[in-house]
Amino acid sequence: MMRRLMTVCAVILMVSSVVSGELFQDGGDRLAELQNDDGGWGWPLTGTSATNTVGPIAMGLAKAYENTGDTDQLAALQKAATYLQTKALYSPSDGYLAAELDRVLGTTANVAAVKANFYDKLAAGTYVGKGGTVYSTETYIAYIQTARSGTQANMAAWDIGMGVVGATAAGADASLWIAATQSEIDELAADNYYGVLGLAGALYGLSYAGVEYDPTGGWVASAGSLTEMADILVASQADSGGFTWWVEVGDGYEAVQETAYAILALNEVDRALYQDEVLNAGAYLRSVQLATGGWENYGGSGENNEVTGEALWAESVVVPVPGAVLLGVLGLAAAGRKLRKHV
Numbered sequence: 001m002m003r004r005l006m007t008v009c010a011v012i013l014m015v016s017s018v019v020s021g022e023l024f025q026d027g028g029d030r031l032a033e034l035q036n037d038d039g040g041w042g043w044p045l046t047g048t049s050a051t052n053t054v055g056p057i058a059m060g061l062a063k064a065y066e067n068t069g070d071t072d073q074l075a076a077l078q079k080a081a082t083y084l085q086t087k088a089l090y091s092p093s094d095g096y097l098a099a100e101l102d103r104v105l106g107t108t109a110n111v112a113a114v115k116a117n118f119y120d121k122l123a124a125g126t127y128v129g130k131g132g133t134v135y136s137t138e139t140y141i142a143y144i145q146t147a148r149s150g151t152q153a154n155m156a157a158w159d160i161g162m163g164v165v166g167a168t169a170a171g172a173d174a175s176l177w178i179a180a181t182q183s184e185i186d187e188l189a190a191d192n193y194y195g196v197l198g199l200a201g202a203l204y205g206l207s208y209a210g211v212e213y214d215p216t217g218g219w220v221a222s223a224g225s226l227t228e229m230a231d232i233l234v235a236s237q238a239d240s241g242g243f244t245w246w247v248e249v250g251d252g253y254e255a256v257q258e259t260a261y262a263i264l265a266l267n268e269v270d271r272a273l274y275q276d277e278v279l280n281a282g283a284y285l286r287s288v289q290l291a292t293g294g295w296e297n298y299g300g301s302g303e304n305n306e307v308t309g310e311a312l313w314a315e316s317v318v319v320p321v322p323g324a325v326l327l328g329v330l331g332l333a334a335a336g337r338k339l340r341k342h343v
Helices: 002-034 054-068 071-086 096-107 108-123 137-149 157-168 175-185 194-207 226-234 256-270 276-289 305-318 322-334
Strands: none
Touching: 002 054, 002 071, 002 305, 002 322, 054 071, 054 096, 054 305, 054 322, 071 096, 096 108, 096 157, 137 175, 157 175, 157 194, 175 194, 175 305, 194 226, 194 256, 226 256, 256 276, 256 305, 256 322
16 A cells, blocks of 8 residues: 555656646746846836836746756846846835745845835835825825726735735735735625635735734625635636636636636635645646746736746645655545545
């Protein structure tokens, strides 16, 4: 019995290594190829570096490099760090990128720069944003809420929820970001665009910060906890494994961005509970990776650097770590459970 299990482990590890190696190598190489000389990336694919999307793009590149150890990808990360530390306008996603870059590159310079130039100035009410407007943390969050209106109203929960991740990862005060995320959850509407994305971002943010919440209004008011909200989120997973851009619309409406953030959220809320959903969503992302190595948000929308970064980031939590696979198989054997093969 043990010999058979060890054989199964070897097969799983081999398949996992091949799949992850190709995915991260191709995706990371694509981002390195498209990087501008200043260390940033154009949006959606080329052009002047966009200051507000370097966070998820370089985060995906960092996750690719962690899986490949590729020297060209490392060089691209170092350029991204220079860009992050010297840019004029900062964004909530810069906090989690700074923490990731410091971890990968073995430095503290990125968090130090983002804290000094963004979080500390927001706290002091002296951060100068786009157009010369001066913001505090409170007014900056209000700016996001105002900007995300109409058909984009649900996206405020995503933006601010990821702001919780950024502030928490960078060691800044996340209390106002958390309160605003909770408020945005109560305003999520199932009959508007981006409800799935909004819920996923909010769930990821609160769970990352270790904060529970019982909604009092909106689409998910019937839930009493993060787990119950996650249960509502999984109802928007299509048979393909992808998550849809509109609540419960089914196959044909999958989007890579929604799928990526749903993976991050479910993995953070309770990986063991949502293992099947996470693995199936990861399989969907792999199935729609472009021949270039990048991703587009949905069929025909065109390759997008931000979406590529988000897909790579999500896949980094889907692909099992070899040691974890071995322990998981042995654990199933000890419990007398039948092994199941996931797609």
